[in-house]
Amino acid sequence: MTGTAPTSPAPHNAPRRPLVAILSGAGISTDSGIPDYRGPNGLWRQDPEAEKLVTYEYYMNDPEIRRRSWRMRQDGPALRARPNAAHEAIARLERSGVPVRVITQNVDGLHQLAGVPDRKVLELHGTARTVLCTGCGARSPMSEALERVAAGDPDPACTGCGGILKSATVMFGERLDPEVLGTAVSVAQAADVFIAVGTSLQVQPAASLAGLAAEHGARLIIVNAEPTPYDELAAETIRTPIGTALPELLATLAP
Structure with a gap:
């Protein structure tokens, strides 16, 4: 009796795990004590003049604006803040093995x-x-720059070339x-x-990423207290507080 050699099973290719992209704005950090900018109690609504402190032209040309900016950095909550439940939920999802990218x-x-x-x-x-010269x-x-401010230098210059220092953030007027x-x-x-x-x-071009994702077939979910211009493209909009809503949402995406 002539037999045939057993065939090897076809290689099993595990299905690709869905890529989860998260675009986060100021609202995710308010529970960490950092105020947002455009919300009902946002920084720009409370003090429209504060916008000058992060506008490149004003900053570069007005030493008093720079001194106010350094005081704002020194007194502000950003560098003392700690991650909240929403940040931690994103980190948990990433550790679970789900492909995650944060924008x-x-x-x-x-x-x-x-x-x-x-x-x-x-x-x-x-x-x-980070500080940039x-x-x-x-x-x-x-x-290091804030230590110099605390020591009495209200507008610290670059120790290498003497140039104007700024935070390594993109100010209004910069690309x-x-x-x-x-x-x-x-x-x-x-x-x-x-x-x-x-x-x-x-804020463009960041905001357009949501529309771009939807156009390319992504399931768009918007978690924000107030309506946005992209709500009509969303598969789901969530208005409940981010600290509760985001952990619950991300838990449904974990393996």
């Missing part, structure tokens, strides 16, 4: 402090934890880093689920 409009670094790897966080507007481009920790923005666009186009959380979706 943030925030400059507070709380996603990384919560445990999301730096390479998975795209900071569209830069970081307040506008002359030579040197970077240094914000903490976003094209490489960071390009990567964010690619993530939005590739996402299976795109969650916009704590953002008014009014």
